[in-house]
Amino acid sequence: MINLIDLAYVRVGTADMRAQLDFAQDIVGLELVRHEGDTAMFRADNRHHCLAFVEGDHVGSLASAFVLAGPAELEAAAAQLQADGVEVTRGTPEEARARRVQDFISFLSPGDNRIELVIGQVHVEARPVRWARPAGITEFGHLGIEAPDVMEAHDFWTRHFNIKVSDWIGENAVLTRIDPVHHKLAIFKDSTGLGHVNFQVGSIDDVMRSWRFLEANGVHITMGPGRHPQSTAIFLYFKGPEDMTWEYSYGVRLIPDDGTWVPRHFDTAEPDFIDMWRGAVPAARRQDR
Numbered sequence: 211m212i213n214l215i216d217l218a219y220v221r222v223g224t225a226d227m228r229a230q231l232d233f234a235q236d237i238v239g240l241e242l243v244r245h246e247g248d249t250a251m252f253r254a255d256n257r258h259h260c261l262a263f264v265e266g267d268h269v270g271s272l273a274s275a276f277v278l279a280g281p282a283e284l285e286a287a288a289a290q291l292q293a294d295g296v297e298v299t300r301g302t303p304e305e306a307r308a309r310r311v312q313d314f315i316s317f318l319s320p321g322d323n324r325i326e327l328v329i330g331q332v333h334v335e336a337r338p339v340r341w342a343r344p345a346g347i348t349e350f351g352h353l354g355i356e357a358p359d360v361m362e363a364h365d366f367w368t369r370h371f372n373i374k375v376s377d378w379i380g381e382n383a384v385l386t387r388i389d390p391v392h393h394k395l396a397i398f399k400d401s402t403g404l405g406h407v408n409f410q411v412g413s414i415d416d417v418m419r420s421w422r423f424l425e426a427n428g429v430h431i432t433m434g435p436g437r438h439p440q441s442t443a444i445f446l447y448f449k450g451p452e453d454m455t456w457e458y459s460y461g462v463r464l465i466p467d468d469g470t471w472v473p474r475h476f477d478t479a480e481p482d483f484i485d486m487w488r489g490a491v492p493a494a495r496r497q498d499r
């Protein structure tokens with residue numbers, strides 16, 4: 211079993227770095243830590259960065275990364291995946307330096323999502339984040355990745371990793387945890403790529419203030435403000451450049467590690483299956499597709 215300790219970062223390809231730089235800072239509020247060559251790195255907590263945009267022809271997800279404990283765990287993970295027929299690539303020292311990690315491996319998960327397993331991610335403990343806007347972000351919360359067959363993706367992730375299912379949403383989505391936080395990885399039915407990037411904020415007021423701010427700035431809000439019955443978090447989803455979906459949320463449920471949690475199944479035919487306040491839900495999320 212490969213033990214994922216935490217999320218590390220997400221890397222996203224962009225053909226319009228200027229637009230992504232402006233949106234990530236002026237709208238989302240993240241700190242631009244470094245812009246070197248074709249890569250811009252953003253910080254939201256003690257990680258050196260949790261989001262990197264890489265300029266080039268590929269638009270959308272390049273990789274989602276998780277932290278492993280150390281070198282022995284990295285070697286064991288590579289061996290386990292290879293033994294199961296998964297093609298594993300070793301990061302070069304230069305690639306590792308660019309990611310601010312000591313070492314990493316990568317592979318494709320079902321849905322052709324590139325996953326990187328890293329060790330020694332640089333942390334910045336002392337210096338507070340220099341927020342570009344006071345959105346109230348407390349941390350990089352979770353990732354939503356897409357896969358055409360959610361069940362196949364679930365089988366892969368639970369076979370190899372310490373991933374536990376917290377909840378199912380129809381057959382469209384599975385919300386999974388690697389620690390007490392209700393989910394850090396959500397897998398959605400779709401072609402492939404990055405579903406959304408979530409940032410936790412410190413209060414309901416932060417969500418509502420951002421709602422007003424985004425509206426005033428002409429940002430397309432795709433869902434919310436609302437409250438997810440799964441994590442009980444109060445949420446707001448919005449679109450950035452190149453169709454990227456961002457989420458702020460507050461109040462995610464913690465699940466005690468005592469083995470008593472039973473994954474729940476939410477029926478997409480129910481009016482409040484995804485929003486306890488019954489706000490408008492995009493058609494793509496409304497029924498099993």
Ligand SMILES: CC(C)c1ccc(C(=O)O)c(O)c1O
Pocket residue numbers: 354379383385396408438439440441442443457459484495
């Ligand atoms: C929109 C998706 C399906 C979703 C559903 C539930 C939660 C949650 O409980 O927090 C999410 O974060 C989601 O992204």
Ligand SMILES: [Fe+2]
Pocket residue numbers: 352354396406408457
């Ligand atoms: Fe989410």
